[in-house]
Amino acid sequence: MGALNIVTYVFIGVGLFFNAVGSFGLNRFPDVYTRLHAATKCTTFGSMFLILAVIVQSASIWVMEGALSSQSVLSIHAIIALVVLLITNATSAHAIARAAHRSGEKPARAVVDDLEGKDIND
Amino acid sequence: MRFIVTAVVAYLLYLVLTIGSGTLLLWNEAELIIGAIFALVVAALVKNRYLKKSLRMLNPVRWFIWLIYLFLFFFAMAQANVDVAYRVITGRINPGIVKISPRLKNDMSLTLLANSITLTPGTLSVDVEEETNDMYIHWINVKPDVLKEMPRDYHPICNSFPDWARRIAG
Secondary structure (H helix, E strand, C coil), X not given: CHHHHHHHHHHHHHHHHHHHXXXXXXXHCCCHHHHHHHHHHHHHHHHHHHHHHHHHHHHHHHHHHCCCCCHHHHHHHHHHHXXXXXXXXXXXXXXXXXXXXXXXXXXXXXXXXXXXCCCCCC | CHHHHHHHHHHHHHHHHCCCCCCECCECHHHHHHHHHHHHHHHHHHHHHHCCCCCXXXXXXXXXXXXXXXXXXXXXXXXXXXXXXHHHHHCCCECEEEEECCCCCCHHHHHHHHHHHHHCCCEEEEEECCCCCCEEEEECECCHXXXXXXXXXXXXXXXXXXXXXXXXXX
């Protein structure tokens, strides 16, 4: 149990670090695209580790208490939340970036913009 | 066939969500029966949306390749996360939108690739050209070597994700 507690604390620490970096980058970066990088990616990784901490803790109690433990609900639902978070985070970041570029938002300090002036219709 | 596959997937998801509700294996009788009824109703409603034409993704070999890819992907993701954290703290960014030609044929592999690229920190898929399946990627640290030739080399941008996407869903 002691080793598992240490693993949980390490996961929580890593998760908090990346969430902090994400919110820091949100203030620091110059435009919508780079802010999306900070806001979605770092927080995905951060939240992933926080959820992993929940899974480790509840799964260890589940194993200890046997198959009928109420902790099973917690760990299974945490895994589903992780999968859904990974899918929706990528999709929504993609949608926001696409909408931003179509409404004429130029990437700040860009060295190259291959999409510039392309008229893409659907 | 599409009806059966959709019903099985819906029923499995219901069972996963209700684990630990009873003593019959891990479920109670009511959940098992209600879940089956709901799965059949859902399958009848959405089977044409959930699966388009081909049942290619039922092949277990593809799932196995996908599992291998998950490990590689998480390793690349962790590496890139540390890199972006470094860029947030130091502020050394060199952003730009680059065009890559992954040469993927179908929507499934393109979705897989776009989601992988977006989930990897430092790269963000912005748009897709429907006819040629070329993708526009916002890249936070553009390397000067890549800009020399016009069909951009995708390996510095997204490793070999396009090859894996072709193997899994191509």
